[in-house]
Amino acid sequence: MLKLKNQFQILLHVNSVNMSTFKQILNPITGRSEWEPQCENYDYHQEIARAAFADMLHDTERNQKYYKGLQLAIDKVHRQGFKANVLDIGTGTGILSMMAVRCGADSVTACEAFRPMADCAEKIIEKNGMKGMINVIKKRSTEILVGEGGDMSRRANILVTEVFDTELIGEGAISIFNHAHKELLEKNCIVVPDSATMYAQVVECPFAWSWNMPKVLANLDGEILLTTPADIQQCQGSAALHDIQLNQFPLKDVKFLTDPIAVQHFDWSGKTVLKLENYSSTKFTAKHSGSLQVVFMWWDLKMDTENQVLLSCAPFWAHPDYEQLKTANRKRIPNQNVIPWRDHWMQALYYLPTSPRIQESGEMYLNFHHDEYSLWFTVSKSEQKPLSLRQPMCNCGFHNAYSRTRAGQLNDNLRNKKYLRVLEEEIKKDSVVLVLSDGSLLGLAASKLCAKVYCLESSRYSSKVLQGYVDANELKNVKIINCLSEIDNLDEITCVFGEPSFLSALVPWDNFYFGTLLSQIQSKLRSDVTIIPRYATIHATAVEFLDLHKIRSPLGECEGFDLAVFDEFVEKSANLADSIVEPQPLWEYPCRALSKSQEILRIDFNKFFETKKTITEHQLKASGSCNGVALWVDWHLTGELSSKTTVTSGPVIEVEVDKYINWDIHSRQGVHLLPHPQLVKSNRTMTCETSFLPRDGDIHFKFHIQ
Incomplete structure (x- = not known):
């Protein structure tokens, strides 16, 4: 997590890091594979920054019920006249092992396969005065040896573990439990959780x-x-x-x-x-x-x-x-x-x-x-x-080619009607349309209105699905092309259309790839060519998330244990590996608006390669804990600024200050999460500095709350 001082001020990229290696990445805006300088252990830091350790530890109910389960298990073993020997598989920060010590366990062994996390756990254990009370084994539980000279001198009679995911068994829980019972645990052991x-x-x-x-x-x-x-x-x-x-x-x-x-x-x-x-x-x-x-x-x-x-x-x-x-x-x-x-x-x-x-x-x-x-x-x-x-x-390709979010967009009647209304108004029977979007059924539908449609499809999976639609609907005037160089052999283009939506996009403005493609062929287009959408705007609003901020918030103290070492551990990795704006489906994460939505950048697709920089001020009209900034893109299909011709990836109704925001359910928005929430009163100001370098495919954001 990024450290904040008296004033909140963060850059999208941390430029002061000593870079020593290069990583090949796909820039979604330029479409180029680029070698980007990264710190030497970038993948390692990224794994730490993206792990859900902190998210789980913010789950108070989980922590307390594991604590209670351990206390009951240790007390039961003691009542039976035995020592309580605890094995903690997948210890993470070591918090369950420390809970076992406080509950009176006679011995505690903690297993953690991710070496950096295991090293961090040892430091946390020492910081909490339990050095020597917990034996940390830095390997997979299935590699642990029991017996003289082994990792454990004897089998444990209590197992505590949290090896579950949303699907319960997706982290290999079945094999982990089976192996533990066969090799690491006594026959009549107690497991937390039991079932x-x-x-x-x-x-x-x-x-x-x-x-x-x-x-x-x-x-x-x-x-x-x-x-x-x-x-x-x-x-x-x-x-x-x-x-x-x-x-x-x-x-x-x-x-x-x-x-x-x-x-x-x-x-x-x-x-x-x-x-x-x-x-x-x-x-x-x-x-x-x-x-x-x-x-x-x-x-x-x-x-x-x-x-x-x-x-x-x-x-x-x-x-x-x-x-x-x-x-x-x-x-x-x-x-x-x-x-x-x-x-x-x-x-x-x-x-x-x-x-x-x-x-x-x-x-x-x-x-x-x-x-x-x-x-x-x-x-x-x-x-x-x-x-x-x-x-x-x-076996049809559709479910492999497109995300659930994209499938929802394709089926969104209100969204489709906006596009179709503009297409019916803008293209003629003799029009020749070039579609710059991945998997655009709307682009295929335009073939019913015009003479010819060319669809650019860079993905062979998406191309196959689209060709299936062409064949099933007998669209004789549609041709799918695989690269822009083919445009020289096409009929003269009178309209370029995009939703825009590309498979490589994560945050909404990644779809500005439409502008990159358009610029590459602009010299070959007529001066009066129709461009749909005409322009795009990025918007932002300061918010108070009900819960989402916890995935990036430092822990400090958790269930009476000092986890500052872990906070520093994650913060360092996040500084090196994370962008400050990440994609999230905000309809799943309630947030209250502290300011009105405000345009922070405008992109004219006829002048796409102009470098742009704006500074906007947002008046915070509601008091609360500002723990994030939500960002999204509106696509303006014509030159007219109207809700009838604007398709949003953000709020579906106008943002009202101090009210929860209703987000488009078929889009992901951009989110900046403040690791240290700012307590604000009304009439404070948030400044947003936005710069766009289209040739480099870089968008930089800088936020400042007075």
């Missing part, structure tokens, strides 16, 4: 389904312009999870067809050997009629052998402590935000391979499958064990 239960809830949700399956594209009169190719309609899609903050999901678009179903129990205690592959089938009765489209998934942990301590990752409507938490956290608005927030363990969506209809009170089976690292769901009319546990795989 886990996975829950699933089947829903009909066309909104979520739009992230999985493209719909037909119709014009403003409802006439179908593009149908979806048969191979995409029949594809089983991707079994990969879609991790998401379900507490922020628009439930008005959800029809719950089942109650939550406990689909699988994972016993970590060692009483049974965990299967690397497994299958279960649960019969359910539909609460309503509808299409079985999407499965919501989450899990909980039973932290002790008596199931007294439960840590639940359920969304608010299914959380066992929701009413109690709502009473205790009345200041958290709206109510779904009272649930303990965590970004390391979210909930997940799984898209069913087929979406059969079911009638109210109808019965079907929800089938749960998992291999060593992942899981997936199917539905069936009967309880039939599958012949193979292989995951459903995409």
Whole structure:
């Protein structure tokens, strides 16, 4: 994390670092592969900076329930007349090991395979006065040797570990537990946590389904312009999870067809050997009629052998402590935000391979499958064990070529109508259109309005999908090209169109690659060529995030342990490896506006290569804790400044000071997170200095709060 002094002032790039190596990167704005100077151990620092160690340690409920589970386990072993010998697998900062010491463990062994983190843990342990009380082993748990001369002199009788992810088993938990019980633990050991239960809830949700399956594209009169190719309609899609903050999901678009179903129990205690592959089938009765489209998934942990301590990752409507938490956290608005927030363990969506209809009170089976690292769901009319546990795989290319966010954009009717309205007004029957965007169905749809369409596709995956649309819809006047050099052999271009959207883009302004491409061919275009969009603007607003800032905030003290060493460790790496603006889907992370939105940079695509620099002042009209700045791009399709011809990647309604912002759900925004929040009162000023070097593909931001 970046250190702040009396005034908050940060540059996008840290230029004072001693650079000694070069790393090849793709510049998304220029499209060039470039050798960028990096510090010698850049990958190492990046891994530290991007790890979720701090995020987990800001999870107070997780910390306290692990603490309680350890206390119960150690007390139980002592009551049985034995010494409590604790093994901590994946110790990270060492906090669980230090908890074990404070709970009275007789010996503690901490295992951490990531050497820099293990070194940091040793320093933290020493700082907290526990040097010599915890043995840190710097290797994988599966490499630990037990016995005389080994890493551990004897097996442990208590295991504490947190080797879980959003999918529960994605970090290899099954193999880790099986090996530990076989090689590292006594037969009647206690494990913290003792077990886990996975829950699933089947829903009909066309909104979520739009992230999985493209719909037909119709014009403003409802006439179908593009149908979806048969191979995409029949594809089983991707079994990969879609991790998401379900507490922020628009439930008005959800029809719950089942109650939550406990689909699988994972016993970590060692009483049974965990299967690397497994299958279960649960019969359910539909609460309503509808299409079985999407499965919501989450899990909980039973932290002790008596199931007294439960840590639940359920969304608010299914959380066992929701009413109690709502009473205790009345200041958290709206109510779904009272649930303990965590970004390391979210909930997940799984898209069913087929979406059969079911009638109210109808019965079907929800089938749960998992291999060593992942899981997936199917539905069936009967309880039939599958012949193979292989995951459903995409065979149409669409699900591999485009992100969930991009699929949602392609299906966004309001967004599409804005583009189609402008296309209908700007292009003629004899127009020749060049499309500079990846996977633009709108570009294909323009073929119904003009004489010829050329689509530039640099990705062979996206090109294949688009060609499938061309063939399925018999678009005789569309040609897909793979490089701009082919433009010399094309008909004279009268219109250049882009959404713009490119597969390489992370933050919204990465799509300024449209301007780079346009500039490369501008000399070959007519002076009266129509450019859509005409220009773009970057906007910013100061915000108070409810929770998101925790992923970059220093810890200081956590559960009574001094973790300043860890803060310095992460801060140093973040200074070397992280940009100060990162992409985030802000609809999942509530934030309150402290200032109005303000334009901070304007890009005219007819004059793209002009270097630009602006300084803007933002009046903070609301008091609060300023812990971030949100940034986004508006695409202005014509010269007219109108909401009817502007497509935003930011707020979908005007930003109101002191109100929560409603973000476009199909875009990622740019976010700068302050590691040290600034307590501000109204009428303070934030200055934003923005510079754009288009030939280098660099955008620099500098923020200053008086």
